Amino acid sequence: MHDVVLALGSNKGDKKENIKRALYFISHSGIRIHKVSKTIITSPWGNWQQADFANMVLTAKTSLSPYELLKTIKGIERTMGRTEGHMKPRIIDIDIIFFDNIILNTEELEIPHPSFRERIFVLGPLFEIAPHLKDPVSGKSISQLYKELLSMPYVGHIETEKGSFFVSVKNGMVLKTSFDYIRGRQEYTPIIANLLDRLKMYFNGEKVDFNDFSLDFSNVPPLYRKIYTVLRKIPYGTTISYSHLAELAGIPKGARTIGNAMAKNPFPILVPCHRVIRKDGTLGGFSSGIERKIFLLKLELGDRFFDIFPKNIH
DNA sequence: TGACGCGCACCAT
DNA sequence: ATGGTGCGCGTCA
CATH class of the missing domain: 1.10.10.10 (Winged helix-like DNA-binding domain superfamily/Winged helix DNA-binding domain)
Structure with a gap:
């Protein structure tokens, strides 16, 4: 079994409900959810002229491989009606933040997620549920990264x-x-x-x-x-x-x-x-x-x- | 201290 | 009209 961290976001329709539905799909896809953070509301980043986001983070266990996990969560996004388009309003967005301690850098998939260290809507909720978790790239704990981010x-x-x-x-x-x-x-x-x-x-x-x-x-x-x-x-x-x-x-x-x-x-x-x-x-x-x-x-x-x-x- | 650089004026062709 | 050569001025190592 692998330990994974996923981050969820939604800024279209009933955002909190979308996240609940996504949790349902995730837990029925060979992923055993361990801890879930609170859902927080944050302003969007990347395109500032759109609605606020609901964001949350979860830890889970799965026997899926990284690519299987990616395929699974993209499938859930599609099932929930997400349409393509970068930086556009979205019903649901699911990202892999960590997968055990692996470091993966391919065109298709980057683990850990390349910009989670700069995003309060990931680090905040993650700090809540797993402050001692370590980033395999920097070797720093989530609480340390979170603290650093607040002063950036x-x-x-x-x-x-x-x-x-x-x-x-x-x-x-x-x-x-x-x-x-x-x-x-x-x-x-x-x-x-x-x-x-x-x-x-x-x-x-x-x-x-x-x-x-x-x-x-x-x-x-x-x-x-x-x-x-x-x-x-x-x-x-x-x-x-x-x-x-x-x-x-x-x-x-x-x-x-x-x-x-x-x-x-x-x-x-x-x-x-x-x-x-x-x-x-x-x-x-x-x-x-x-x-x-x-x-x-x-x-x-x-x-x-x-x-x-x-x-x-x- | 000394080298360097998103220029300038002045002189050569 | 182009092309080199000092010059001058603050920074930073």
Whole structure:
């Protein structure tokens, strides 16, 4: 017999009833449920513009193999009327969190579940029923992971034409934005939701200003802080050269310093380093990829892009 | 201290 | 119009 942990979620119809029905199906599929957590209500993550979720976690024993177990729970999802579609409202969602102590990393199945450490709606209920259980990957106990998660910044993301865009927020301040994955507590606070809403509008080509968000500069050197603050005042749809920005920031010959500061910008988009271009009418660099700088400038400038960068064929 | 970098001006072709 | 060469400026190791 194998010890397994499953996580259940529902955000469509009678959510708590859906979970009860799923428990019924699970317990009649060769899975012996051991402990069940309370069912909690959480805000959705992944797509913030949908209904709250009911979530719960259970421990169980089964003689099924990992793949048989996967097939079984996907069968239950289908039986209960779940339709395909990532990040869409769902009647029921069942995930395998643990399967004994095995570590599995295939296209089809990842065990332990790859992001359970960042999800309060898994760790919270799991902490309730199995705080001493150990994560075979990190070697840490659930209670330790849970405690760590509570002190992590909140994170969220949107999908854009140029890949996912991630944000993290702590103490009401934006800590970081990035085109690269940011680890953190996957929950939508009002600030995260507001920020993602605005980013979505921005990437749709709307003229959006982000200056009402406060940024956490505590890990930023003082001069860079000043540079970023000045740069934030450069409005949507305009550009500025590295040297001109240097002047505005009080370092008349510090164009290259500006380049360094841009390369390390912890807040792409919100601190609009994509608006900073070379004096000779070329683009300059962009740490997350020059295609993205081109994309953002075209988004903001429209046809004027080709006046400013006549040499660029893109 | 010294190397480094999302630039710039100035001079060469 | 391109292509090299110092220069200058803050960071970080």
